[in-house]
Amino acid sequence: MTAETAAAPTTPEEFRRELSVFLASHHPGRPPKSATRKEIADWQRQWSATLYDHGFAGPSWPGAYGGMDLDLERQIAYYDAIARARVPRHPGNGPGIAGPTIITYGTPEQRERYLRPMLRGDEIWAQGFSEPEAGSDLPSLRTSARRDGGEYVVSGQKTWSSGADIADMMILLVRTGTRESRSRGITYLLVDLASPGITVRTIRDMAGGEHFCEVFFDDVRVPVANRVGEENGGWRVARASLGHERAARALSQAMLFRRVFDELVAVLKERGAFRDETARDRVAQLEIGVRIMTLSAQRTIDDIRRTGTPGAASSTSRLYQALLEQRLYELAMELLGPDALLTGKDPGAVQRGRWVRNYLSSRAATIGTGTAEIQRNTIAENVLGLPKEPRP
Amino acid sequence: MDVSATERDDLRRSVRDFAASRPLADAVRRVVEGEAAYDQAAWDTLATTMGLTAIGIPQEYGGAGYSVAELGIVAEELGRSLAPVPFLSSAVLATSALVCCADDAAKAQYLPGLADGGAIATVALGGFTSWPFPDRTAINASATDHGHRLAGTAGHVLDAGAAGLLLAVAGLEDGWGLFAVDPASPRVVLRRHEALDLTRPLYSADFDEAEAVLLGRGPADWPGLAGLASRISAALACEQAGGMASCLETTVAYLSSRAQFGRPIGSFQAIKHRCADLLVELEAARSVAYEARDRAANGLPGRPGVVAAAAAAQSWCGDAYVHAAQEAVQLHGAIGFTWEHDVHLHLRRARADQLLFGTPRAHRRALADSMGI
Numbered sequence: 001m002t003a004e005t006a007a008a009p010t011t012p013e014e015f016r017r018e019l020s021v022f023l024a025s026h027h028p029g030r031p032p033k034s035a036t037r038k039e040i041a042d043w044q045r046q047w048s049a050t051l052y053d054h055g056f057a058g059p060s061w062p063g064a065y066g067g068m069d070l071d072l073e074r075q076i077a078y079y080d081a082i083a084r085a086r087v088p089r090h091p092g093n094g095p096g097i098a099g100p101t102i103i104t105y106g107t108p109e110q111r112e113r114y115l116r117p118m119l120r121g122d123e124i125w126a127q128g129f130s131e132p133e134a135g136s137d138l139p140s141l142r143t144s145a146r147r148d149g150g151e152y153v154v155s156g157q158k159t160w161s162s163g164a165d166i167a168d169m170m171i172l173l174v175r176t177g178t179r180e181s182r183s184r185g186i187t188y189l190l191v192d193l194a195s196p197g198i199t200v201r202t203i204r205d206m207a208g209g210e211h212f213c214e215v216f217f218d219d220v221r222v223p224v225a226n227r228v229g230e231e232n233g234g235w236r237v238a239r240a241s242l243g244h245e246r247a248a249r250a251l252s253q254a255m256l257f258r259r260v261f262d263e264l265v266a267v268l269k270e271r272g273a274f275r276d277e278t279a280r281d282r283v284a285q286l287e288i289g290v291r292i293m294t295l296s297a298q299r300t301i302d303d304i305r306r307t308g309t310p311g312a313a314s315s316t317s318r319l320y321q322a323l324l325e326q327r328l329y330e331l332a333m334e335l336l337g338p339d340a341l342l343t344g345k346d347p348g349a350v351q352r353g354r355w356v357r358n359y360l361s362s363r364a365a366t367i368g369t370g371t372a373e374i375q376r377n378t379i380a381e382n383v384l385g386l387p388k389e390p391r392p
Numbered sequence: 393m394d395v396s397a398t399e400r401d402d403l404r405r406s407v408r409d410f411a412a413s414r415p416l417a418d419a420v421r422r423v424v425e426g427e428a429a430y431d432q433a434a435w436d437t438l439a440t441t442m443g444l445t446a447i448g449i450p451q452e453y454g455g456a457g458y459s460v461a462e463l464g465i466v467a468e469e470l471g472r473s474l475a476p477v478p479f480l481s482s483a484v485l486a487t488s489a490l491v492c493c494a495d496d497a498a499k500a501q502y503l504p505g506l507a508d509g510g511a512i513a514t515v516a517l518g519g520f521t522s523w524p525f526p527d528r529t530a531i532n533a534s535a536t537d538h539g540h541r542l543a544g545t546a547g548h549v550l551d552a553g554a555a556g557l558l559l560a561v562a563g564l565e566d567g568w569g570l571f572a573v574d575p576a577s578p579r580v581v582l583r584r585h586e587a588l589d590l591t592r593p594l595y596s597a598d599f600d601e602a603e604a605v606l607l608g609r610g611p612a613d614w615p616g617l618a619g620l621a622s623r624i625s626a627a628l629a630c631e632q633a634g635g636m637a638s639c640l641e642t643t644v645a646y647l648s649s650r651a652q653f654g655r656p657i658g659s660f661q662a663i664k665h666r667c668a669d670l671l672v673e674l675e676a677a678r679s680v681a682y683e684a685r686d687r688a689a690n691g692l693p694g695r696p697g698v699v700a701a702a703a704a705a706q707s708w709c710g711d712a713y714v715h716a717a718q719e720a721v722q723l724h725g726a727i728g729f730t731w732e733h734d735v736h737l738h739l740r741r742a743r744a745d746q747l748l749f750g751t752p753r754a755h756r757r758a759l760a761d762s763m764g765i
Contacts, residue, residue, distance in 0.1 A: 265765060274765045284756035287763060288680065288704045295679035306397065313679060316672040323672075373661075379671055380664035384644050387659040 016077040019056065023085040026050055031088070037210065041124065041166040044091040048121025058095055058119045065103065065115040072301050075251060083255035092163050094118040094125035098171045102190075105229050105237045114169070114190065126167035126193070128158040128215055129238065135160075136374045138173075139182040139235065143217060145174035145189065147224070147231075152176075152189065154197075154220040160368070164200050164213035167193055172222075177232050188234030190226040197221075207360035250297035250317050254290075257324065261290045264332050267351060273335050286331055289324045296320065315383045319375045322365040329359035395462060404465050410442065411473035423476035424590045424737065429553040435477045439509020445483045446507040448491065448623075454504035460623050464630035464685035471634030474591045474737050478512050478551035480631065481592075485550070486513035488623040489559050490607070492693060493570040493616040498607035502557065502572070513557035516546035516573075516597045526617075531562040531599060533569050533606075540606055542571060542599040548748055552582045552595035560597075560604065561620075567611040571604035579603065589744035591737055619693025624749055625702035626688040629681035632709035632745055636674045639713075639720040639738050643667065646724055663723065670719055673712045680705045700762045707755040710746035717742040 010018065028047050031040055051057040052066060059078040061067020070078060090096075099118055102110050117123040134141040143156025154174055164170065170191045177185015193200070197220040202210040229237040265283060273279045296313045303311030332355040333340045344353030366372035380386045410416065419431035439445040448463040449455020456462075463484065470479055487506050490499055505511030517526050531544035542562050552558065558575040561568060573580060579602035587594040610616050644667060647658030657663055684705035691698035717739035721728040728735045746752065 265763065269765055274760075280760040280765055281753060281756050283765060284760040284763065285707070287759060288708050288756075291683075291701075291704050292676045292680050292708065295683050296675060299679055299682070313675050316668075316675045319668070320672050320676060373665065376665040376668035377661065379668035380658075384640075384667055384671060385648070386644060386664050386667060387648055387656045389659055389661065390655060 012073040012077045015074050016081050019078060019081045020085070022054060022056060023081060023087060026054070027085065027087060038166055041091045041163075044088040045121040045124070047088040048090050048119070052116075052120040058099075061095070061099065061115075061119065062103065065099075065111065066119050072298075072305055075301065076255075076298065079252040079255040080258075083252065083259045086259075090121060092124040092167050093127045093171075094123070094169075097127060098125040098169070098190075101171065101188075101228060101237060101240065104240060105188075107225075109225065110190065110228065118169075123168040124163065124166060126161050126164040126170045126213075126215075128161050128164070128170045128172040128191070130160045131157060132159050136371055139186070141173055141175060141186065142179070143172075143174050145176050145187060145222070147176075148221075150224050151221045152187075152224060152227075154189070154191070154217045154222055156217050158215040158217075159203070159212075161213045161215050162211050162368075164193065164215050165202050165211075169193060170215070171228075173234055173238055176234075181232070183235040185232050186234040186238070187231050188228040188237040189222050190228065191220070191222050195220050195222070205361075206363070207357060209361065250300055250314065250321070251294075253321055254294040254297045257290050257293055257321075257328070261286065261328060264328070264355075268335055271336070271339075279335050282331055282335070286324075286328060289327065293317070293321060293324060312383075315379055318369075319372060319379065322372060322375075325362045325365045329355065329362040333359050395458060400462065400465060403462060404469055406442065407444065407466050407469035408472070410437065411469050411475060416473055416475055420474050420476050420591060420734070420737070423593075428476075429584075429593050430478055430551065431476045434475060435509065435512075438475075438477055438479065444479070445487075445509040448483060448487050449503050449507045450491070453499050454507040456507075459689035460626055461686055461689040463623075463627055464681070464689075467627045468630040468634035468681070471631035472638040474635075474734070474741055476591050478514065478554045480627070481514035481551035481555065482506060482512045484627045485515040485517075485624060486555075486557070486559050488620050488627075489515050489561070489570055492619040492623065493561075493610070493614070494607040498570075498572070498605075502607075511557060512551070512555050513559055514549055514551050514555040516549045516552075516558060516560040516599075526561050528563050531560055533562040533564050533571060533604065538603075540569070540571060540604045541601040542573060542604045543601055544599055546597045546599075549582075549595045549597045550592055550748075552597060553584060553593055558597065559607070560599070561617065562604075564609060567609060568614050568617055569609040570607045570616075572607055573599070573602055573604045577602055587744070589740045591741060592744065594744075613694075615692075615694030618699060619688075621750075622684070622688045622693065622698050622702040625706040625755075626681070626684040628745060628749055629677070629684050629702075629705035629709040632713040632742070633674065633677045633681045635738055635741060635745075636670075636677055636709075636713050636716040639716040639735065640667065640670050640674060642735065643670075643720045643723050646727075650725075666719055666723065670716050673715060677709045677712045680708045696762050700759055703755040703759040703762070706750060707752040707759065710752045710755070713742040714739075714746050 032043055048057065058067030059070045059075050063069045095118065099115060102114055118125060129138060131141050131143060143154065143158060145152040145154045170193055172189045172191045174187050174189055175185055176187040197218040199216040201214045203212040203214060204210050205212055268274065296317045299313040300310050300317060303309065336350055336355060339350050340356055342349040342353060343356055381388055416434055419434050422428050423431060443456060444466050446456040447458045447466055448460060451457035467484065490502055506513060516531065531542055531546060533540045533542050542560055546560065552575060555575055558573040560571045560573055562571055575582060579600045581598040583596045585594045585596060608616065647663055648656055650657050684701045687698045687701040720735045721739055724733065724735055727733055
């Protein structure tokens with residue numbers, strides 16, 4: 001039993017109620033109208049700080065770094081309450097990706113310096129992995145780091161870095177080995193985005209959003225003390241962080257999907273869509289999909305608790321989730337019919353255009369953080385053990 | 393009874409070893425070729441040596457006192473092998489019918505025999521037009537001076553040729569009843585169908601005013617009957633997940649050894665991606681089947697949560713097993729289309745499972761009802 005549960009012997013139900021009361025009384029309301037990305041991020045930061053200051057941040061993080069260290073039942077209750085409360089998301093990739101990596105592979109100094117400000121939203125984190133010439137083939141990345149005394153000197157370009165424009169820090173993969181060294185010559189760095197020599201430019205995506213960024217590094221100096229793991233040992237660290245991303249996100253995503261799906265059912269019901277037996281069938285089918293998402297996430301967490309590893313269900317849950325997200329919004333478009341055509345800028349849009357906006361955004365679900373095709377390769381080779389593609 | 397994770401792992405392992413054994417594979421073929429209706433030796437091992445028929449039966453009636461949770465584990469592992477034994481009919485259907493629907497005296501009379509495997513029973517459910525309740529018009533019971541008589545037809549009765557006891561769910565004036573019928577009675581006519589699934593013989597049963605003993609009764613929305621349906625759905629979903637796993641494993645092994653164009657065909661992405669998609673569906677099937685199994689084990693029969701979980705599992709697993717079997721045939725190429733290869737036996741089983749106990753669409757209708765849409 002963890003210190004947290006020993007100190008607060010509440011049942012998961014009591015915990016959920018306590019959290020719900022807190023969320024209701026501290027809810028920050030709707031995001032500021034016609035705000036800039038930075039203003040939205042500041043609004044999110046404030047909420048992260050509120051959570052942290054009241055002991056409601058980092059459900060799976062250790063207490064030593066300001067987390068809640070919750071058991072499985074309470075994590076489920078936590079994510080469920082958060083998803084239903086419609087509170088702001090934590091800005092950036094810190095608590096889900098960078099944090100667990102630093103907790104596992106970081107030095108004591110790095111943990112002391114970065115974890116609490118990360119969890120509180122005082123410092124927002126972005127991820128610098130993909131490059132223009134290194135997308136699915138990430139081990140071919142070229143952004144280089146040359147050792148110069150107690151510093152690395154970083155040069156190159158990253159892309160598809162979500163939220164780098166509003167972030168303070170970045171987890172960065174750089175080449176320290178020869179160009180041919182592939183995954184054996186990659187190093188994992190923590191980079192202050194205010195460092196001289198860094199330029200960030202946003203990319204407009206097909207849904208009209210601007211959270212993807214290109215990040216240029218021109219002789220940027222990064223202290224060697226900011227390296228996570230060994231020099232040339234960054235690939236292993238990065239792969240582990242992708243694993244954390246999966247495990248931590250599966251459950252909260254599932255809870256979020258449940259809420260969004262229930263809202264879709266409500267709007268369809270209101271509009272009389274279920275007079276059509278086919279619509280009922282399609283929605284029931286998706287209900288099963290949403291159930292499976294939660295159940296698989298629970299299985300994964302049970303496996304982690306029981307055996308220390310995520311187990312079989314986790315290997316497929318990310319691909320399953322991505323496909324389900326697309327199915328959900330495809331179905332929304334189909335069943336809303338022509339009314340789904342008006343976007344958020346049109347006063348006649350259904351629910352401020354959320355369904356059409358998310359329909360467009362959901363096309364990224366099978367592209368970002370590894371395309372569906374790459375995920376299928378990984379599942380086939382690493383889980384099923386099918387023979388690797390011969391290298392040309 | 394509390395069952396530890398280790399006990400469950402042990403149970404799973406022992407059934408898996410049995411399911412993979414050589415004699416069982418030979419037995420499958422004997423039944424496929426019509427030499428037997430089921431395999432007596434395999435049944436004896438399963439019932440007497442391994443005690444698997446006692447799994448779902450309370451201890452007070454001679455059972456092992458486990459729950460549907462453990463029954464599901466056995467069904468899942470047996471599903472890998474297409475074992476030609478009346479496990480589903482006797483240890484799942486008939487046993488569950490007695491556990492869920494019979495009164496205590498009837499349980500005491502029939503369950504001990506089913507527990508030790510000495511007796512084999514099956515259930516005439518008479519088709520499902522409105523899952524989870526059987527077709528009301530299929531079989532009806534009328535009271536006589538001595539008991540009841542059944543009239544009607546059950547078109548789909550599994551393993552009736554192996555059973556010494558036929559249980560029937562029949563309509564009464566004011567609800568439902570569970571009845572025991574002697575399949576050897578001259579007023580019961582069993583006819584073996586030439587059916588799709590070659591490893592689980594299918595019969596029709598005609599009841600011509602057949603004498604029947606009432607074992608339990610309930611109203612039109614009988615929770616006992618809903619509980620029975622949930623147990624069937626859950627155990628069947630587990631069996632389907634096991635069948636899927638077998639299809640995928642066999643296929644991956646074949647793709648890793650079969651070479652064309654100078655390399656194993658499993659190294660081609662076009663092939664790999666289809667296998668990855670099957671694993672996605674299989675893991676989903678496990679998640680939803682385990683949930684249905686554990687809900688049926690722990691929830692109250694007929695409660696919305698139990699019913700919805702069962703419906704979700706049957707809809708998903710019914711479709712997914714069919715898909716896995718069809719893909720297995722395709723990915724084996726020409727060899728998969730031969731009579732000798734076992735992969736078509738899975739396809740046959742998968743389709744039969746999908747259509748016999750409420751179609752996926754019927755289960756989704758039940759789920760939609762429970763969602764209030």
